[in-house]
Amino acid sequence: MQQITLGEAVNQALREEMRRDERIFIAGEGVGVSIHSGPGATSGLLEEFGPRRVKDTPVSEAGIAGLAVGASVMGLLPVVEIMFNPFFTIAADQIVNHAAKLRYLSGGKSKFPLVVRIKTGAGMGAGCQHSHNLEAWLAHSPGLKVVMPATPADAKGLLKSAIRDENPVIFIEDIILHWVPGPVPEEDYTIPIGVADIKKPGTDVTVVTWSKALGTAFKAAGQLEQEGISVEIVDLRSLVPLDEATVLESVRKTGRLVVLHEATRTGGFGGEIAALAAEKAFDALKAPVLRVTAPDIPVPYSKPLEDFYMPNEADLIEAIKRLF
Template structure:
């Protein structure tokens, strides 16, 4: 099996889908000729292979990039556009939230918008709060969108292929820290359905529900707790919309304890939705209050000690789990 970073796995998925379907094209800022000539980045080398008609470097125009995807998709193409950093999504958000998410509904189901918006995200890159800000709850809140946040390169490859083949608009959010951690990725052409969560580690005492980069934090914490005789089940959501309620509820009914872990800030974060789901449907099986481990409600700070303070870490998770084990 090959070892790839998430960026390389994304690139493999893009490349294979572009070879498979000529209606797939990619567009975005610096995706052809970028300022970082780094082979680990997701679109590196695509321009050389597929040419400027299918790998479209755009001006710095996020609304136009997202509108390009909306318009091209209703005409039968399968655009995969990139928003360079999650905070820049706000400039594209009219096109994504008011248009991509709603136009199928407004057509009475006559039109479809098979587009993918890839968004790079995550703190830990020393770029401050206008480059780092996890906004997945914004898009997960909008009916009409599917929201994918892979936590491993292998998942990223299979999920992105499905996202490109999906007839609905998909927001595909990639944590940039995962672009620098190689992990095993199957070499064959495979897809992973959008929806099902994946139990990355089975356990009996407590359920941790998480996604994206925090999966690694959860697994590391679970490994340490295992040595202390505490059995943690780690549920990787992989997609926030559709949400795999069954897997979450089944796990919580088994363990009786839930900790939700995400890098995004707490208030209005998607963790609250998981907590509410469990409160509504598995309240009687809970042995302890639900615990949330998230970033504090602050912008991502620049200075390294403060930035690291912002990102939930293993110790936060271990302490959180111990606090609900009683």
């Protein structure tokens, strides 16, 4: 099986889908000719598909998102890019008030089959206006689907599903994961949106996580395994719709739950998972539900500060041990 990075997997999904369906176009800042050196998620697409289908745009996030809303209601399948998650706030009116709500406002008559790809994540020393995981904001906007893959194989299959979905889908890619390789099937395949994946089975505690934090969960699970604690890792992959069944089944099996995410704590999506367990699996819990998250601060620049910001395996191990 090919070993490619998440960025390359996104590229492959875009390329294959664009070959399959002429209605798909991509647009964004530097999706054709980029200021970022090295291969990116959209590298080579301009050369293959030309400037009609690969639109480099002005630095206009509201314009980019509005382009997707308007083009999608006319039957096109836009895949637009917001370069970094904090810049989403400029596009938020178009995404939250329009992409998410216009179908409802039409009484179900119109549809907006668009994808907004957003790069995210701390760890690149870029500071808080480039690194800020805002997935909980998006998950709080009914009408959107929110996908956040952790592996290259999931990224390829989920992006294909996102492009083929008739709803607006927000597809959030961690920028560090863009450079991490993993096995990816070469054939055409999809992974359904709204289905979590048990990345590692276990019996003593459930860790629910997504995106880059999956790696942290694996490191912690490896160490705890040595100490006789068996960790089950549930990778949500999609926040909306949420695969409640897989989470609850795992919690009922292990009786313990820790939620791990890179985003800040207050109002983070981890609270939603904790509430889910409290509402629907309280009887199965042997210990309190814990959250391991970033502190409620902007992402700092300096390396030791940024490392402090990101929850690591020691934080997760410490939390899990408190449950026994």
